[in-house]
Amino acid sequence: MAAGRWGWGLLLVLLGLVLVPVLVLLGVTRRLRRRFAAAPRGSAAGEAAVARALVLTAHPDDEAMFFAPTLLALGRAGGRPAVLCCSAGNYYNQGEIRKKELEQSCSLLGIPASNVTVVDHRDLPDNPSVEWDTQLLAAFVLKHIEDNNINLVVSFDAGGVSGHANHISLYTALRYLHSEQKLPEGCRVLVLESVNLFRKYLSVLDVPLSCLLPSDALFVLTEEETEQARRAMRCHRSQLLWFRHLYMLFSRYMVINSLHLL
Ligand SMILES: *[C@@H]1O[C@H](CO)[C@@H](O)[C@H](O)[C@H]1NC(C)=O
Ligand SMILES: [Zn+2]
Numbered sequence: 001m002a003a004g005r006w007g008w009g010l011l012l013v014l015l016g017l018v019l020v021p022v023l024v025l026l027g028v029t030r031r032l033r034r035r036f037a038a039a040p041r042g043s044a045a046g047e048a049a050v051a052r053a054l055v056l057t058a059h060p061d062d063e064a065m066f067f068a069p070t071l072l073a074l075g076r077a078g079g080r081p082a083v084l085c086c087s088a089g090n091y092y093n094q095g096e097i098r099k100k101e102l103e104q105s106c107s108l109l110g111i112p113a114s115n116v117t118v119v120d121h122r123d124l125p126d127n128p129s130v131e132w133d134t135q136l137l138a139a140f141v142l143k144h145i146e147d148n149n150i151n152l153v154v155s156f157d158a159g160g161v162s163g164h165a166n167h168i169s170l171y172t173a174l175r176y177l178h179s180e181q182k183l184p185e186g187c188r189v190l191v192l193e194s195v196n197l198f199r200k201y202l203s204v205l206d207v208p209l210s211c212l213l214p215s216d217a218l219f220v221l222t223e224e225e226t227e228q229a230r231r232a233m234r235c236h237r238s239q240l241l242w243f244r245h246l247y248m249l250f251s252r253y254m255v256i257n258s259l260h261l262l
Pocket of ligand 2: 062
């Protein structure tokens with residue numbers, strides 16, 4: 001009898017020990033999300049909104065999978081970002097379909113087709129085992145920057161978020177342009193922080209940690225905007241395998257972008 005009561009008591013205490021922190025975490029997350037969705041944080045966030053920004057991606061769907069928070073936050077602040085996608089995503093010979101999907105996705109993210117450009121070059125293939133030639137890639141990127149008076153470029157960091165070789169090639173090309181001072185005067189580069197696997201799939205629960213850690217720009221989406229990002233993601237019909245649905249539910253990149261200046 002006494003042992004039974006003890007058992008129940010212990011269970012309640014344990015439940016409280018788990019439940020209370022979870023509720024507190026959820027509450028804090030909600031508040032932080034609202035606060036940072038209303039006013040992005042970071043020295044570069046304010047200027048990003050008024051910049052002529054270019055989001056540089058490797059494949060059609062990168063813009064929705066990884067950069068939706070940046071694109072939507074810039075749009076929300078009145079910016080008109082453009083997208084330059086450096087391959088047609090032709091790994092499974094779906095390049096033509098994927099270019100159309102990219103246009104639809106971008107349109108949902110507030111970017112008109114006239115501001116979406118695809119580089120479709122045989123030496124820049126969509127292939128996870130191919131490192132793109134830095135000089136060739138840098139030449140394409142620089143020309144686009146100069147032709148469109150871009151003064152802010154946003155792309156992947158050295159981790160490429162998913163580690164895809166093509167993503168990392170973009171970072172290598174930007175770092176080359178930046179360190180060789182080939183970028184136009186005043187053109188800044190922001191790179192998207194790659195986080196560890198645990199944080200990557202925490203979804204909105206990664207908001208508190210992202211707020212605590214330093215970054216030059218932090219963009220957080222509201223629930224409605226996150227739904228908009230998911231709709232953009234669903235435009236990539238040829239890519240919607242079952243694990244993409246899980247990704248949409250659990251990836252923090254559907255909600256949060258933390259970025260660092262080069
Ligand atoms: C978007 O496209 C319009 C029309 O072609 C162009 O005038 C504008 O400069 C482009 N914006 C960017 C950021 O490239
Ligand atoms: Zn990609």
